[in-house]
Amino acid sequence: MRVEEIKAALKELASDKEIEILQETDDEILVYDLEYGKEIAYNLNMTVEKLIDKIYINPSIPKYCTPDKKKVAEYLIKHLPVDAFYTLNKICFVYGEETDCETLAQFFDEDVDWAREVIFSDNLGKMWFEYNSVLIDVKNIIESAEQIAREDRAMGWPSSERTDTMRQIAITLVHELRHLMLDTNIVLSEEEYPVNLSAEESVEHFAVRTIGMYGHNIFTERGYNIADIIPCV
Ligand SMILES: [Zn+2]
Numbered sequence: 488m489r490v491e492e493i494k495a496a497l498k499e500l501a502s503d504k505e506i507e508i509l510q511e512t513d514d515e516i517l518v519y520d521l522e523y524g525k526e527i528a529y530n531l532n533m534t535v536e537k538l539i540d541k542i543y544i545n546p547s548i549p550k551y552c553t554p555d556k557k558k559v560a561e562y563l564i565k566h567l568p569v570d571a572f573y574t575l576n577k578i579c580f581v582y583g584e585e586t587d588c589e590t591l592a593q594f595f596d597e598d599v600d601w602a603r604e605v606i607f608s609d610n611l612g613k614m615w616f617e618y619n620s621v622l623i624d625v626k627n628i629i630e631s632a633e634q635i636a637r638e639d640r641a642m643g644w645p646s647s648e649r650t651d652t653m654r655q656i657a658i659t660l661v662h663e664l665r666h667l668m669l670d671t672n673i674v675l676s677e678e679e680y681p682v683n684l685s686a687e688e689s690v691e692h693f694a695v696r697t698i699g700m701y702g703h704n705i706f707t708e709r710g711y712n713i714a715d716i717i718p719c720v
Pocket residue numbers: 662666687690
């Protein structure tokens with residue numbers, strides 16, 4: 488959707504008393520959604536620099552699977568439609584630590600106990616509807632990749648937990664951003680994005696297809712080797 492379409496659709500919702508427009512600048516329209524009781528800040532022109540500012544990465548994440556903020560921002564802007572960014576507030580790569588809880592509580596003006604409940608779950612990722620944000624739990628992704636690798640080895644198959652971890656981080660990022668776009672943008676065009684796209688399989692399919700060959704580009708270090716994920720015949 489173009490910015491003019493977003494603006495016009497928000498004005499219409501405001502005149503129908505479904506939302507209140509709290510603030511409007513060239514870069515952002517801040518609205519209050521009366522149905523769900525939450526604020527949504529519409530980013531009207533997302534850039535790599537602005538996207539970098541929205542990314543939090545826990546410094547304890549192992550080096551090999553630490554995303555690089557600039558590479559993540561460049562990758563997402565290049566490979567996702569502009570609609571993916573209108574309602575995005577934060578992208579958080581957490582590592583299941585107390586510092587994550589403190590940081591998140593601060594970001595969303597909540598208490599630390601609330602953040603603990605969210606962080607210490609076993610999800611690989613989460614889309615936060617209330618805060619228009621996504622969370623990627625790198626610790627849980629590593630544990631899941633290790634478990635799969637152990638099972639593969641037990642079967643006598645080749646295993647590569649590092650490659651799987653990096654690939655799953657990239658997929659989870661795109662997966663949760665897809666949920667965010669489909670579920671938090673109250674003026675998203677239903678013609679362009681029919682409701683069935685929100686189904687879990689459809690979201691995962693989009694993420695896997697998007698990450699495809701180039702998801703390895705988002706990491707600080709070399710990233711995973713594409714050859715590792717293409718089965719040899
Ligand atoms: Zn999902």
